[in-house]
Amino acid sequence: MENRTKTKQDKFHKCFGPVFEKELYDEILEIGIYNDINKGDLLIDIGDKLTYIPLILQGAVKIIREDHDGEEILLYFLERGDTCAISFVSCINLKKSIFRGIAERHTEYIMIPITKIEEWMVKYKSFRRFIIDSYHNRLIEMAETIESLTFMKLDERLVKYLEAKVKIMRSKNLQISHQEIATDLHTSRVVISRLLKTLEKLHKIELGRQKIQVTNL
DNA sequence: ACATTAATTGTGT
DNA sequence: ACACAATTAATGT
Numbered sequence: 574m575e576n577r578t579k580t581k582q583d584k585f586h587k588c589f590g591p592v593f594e595k596e597l598y599d600e601i602l603e604i605g606i607y608n609d610i611n612k613g614d615l616l617i618d619i620g621d622k623l624t625y626i627p628l629i630l631q632g633a634v635k636i637i638r639e640d641h642d643g644e645e646i647l648l649y650f651l652e653r654g655d656t657c658a659i660s661f662v663s664c665i666n667l668k669k670s671i672f673r674g675i676a677e678r679h680t681e682y683i684m685i686p687i688t689k690i691e692e693w694m695v696k697y698k699s700f701r702r703f704i705i706d707s708y709h710n711r712l713i714e715m716a717e718t719i720e721s722l723t724f725m726k727l728d729e730r731l732v733k734y735l736e737a738k739v740k741i742m743r744s745k746n747l748q749i750s751h752q753e754i755a756t757d758l759h760t761s762r763v764v765i766s767r768l769l770k771t772l773e774k775l776h777k778i779e780l781g782r783q784k785i786q787v788t789n790l
Numbered sequence: 791a792c793a794t795t796a797a798t799t800g801t802g803t
Numbered sequence: 804a805c806a807c808a809a810t811t812a813a814t815g816t
Contacts, residue, residue, distance in 0.1 A: 762798090763801090763805090767800085782810080791816100793814105793816080797812075800807105
């Protein structure tokens with residue numbers, strides 16, 4: 574128990590220590606609720622009522638938008654030190670979530686109840702900064718996603734996806750099926766299989782069942 | 791250890 | 804896009 578609290582503080586310090594001023598830092602540690610979820614678990618679903626905002630300490634979350642047919646599109650990933658910026662707005666005006674967030678791997682985070690959000694916005698400059706910066710980052714990432722969707726060919730998008738995945742997983746050894754990639758990139762599994770095969774022939778990756786080794790990307 | 795089944799991947803049309 | 808073959812993992816007997 575002692576140990577668990579320690580690591581939680583350590584991780585929080587590592588990710589957010591320089592970001593928040595002292596009093597806010599202490600207040601978050603006191604009020605925020607620590608939680609963790611496993612790979613594939615849902616952090617937030619479309620239509621969910623937002624009751625808290627997550628500060629991510631460890632791991633990664635995939636943010637997805639779903640259209641009317643239930644087709645999914647990958648928007649961006651959240652990493653440690655990030656937060657779901659969109660959730661701020663939804664929190665403040667009490668709207669429901671328009672995105673879905675799924676854990677890409679084991680993920681730890683601190684939940685801040687919405688009741689504190691507005692209070693801290695007024696009280697702490699570093700908190701306002703944090704939210705604006707984070708919002709800005711999400712906007713940039715989304716713009717990049719739109720750019721890729723519009724201008725890049727699928728093979729380029731796949732390479733970009735693999736690069737992002739390597740970065741987020743902090744490993745060149747990815748455990749993922751072709752189908753999952755296809756769903757993320759909004760295309761069919763067969764196409765992904767073929768493109769991956771060509772990448773393998775170019776010695777950029779090595780393929781195995783449920784795994785992809787990125788060697789020379 | 792073996793057989794059966796399901797899931798994943800590879801390829802041709 | 805569809806169909807099917809080949810391979811591998813999972814499960815039961």
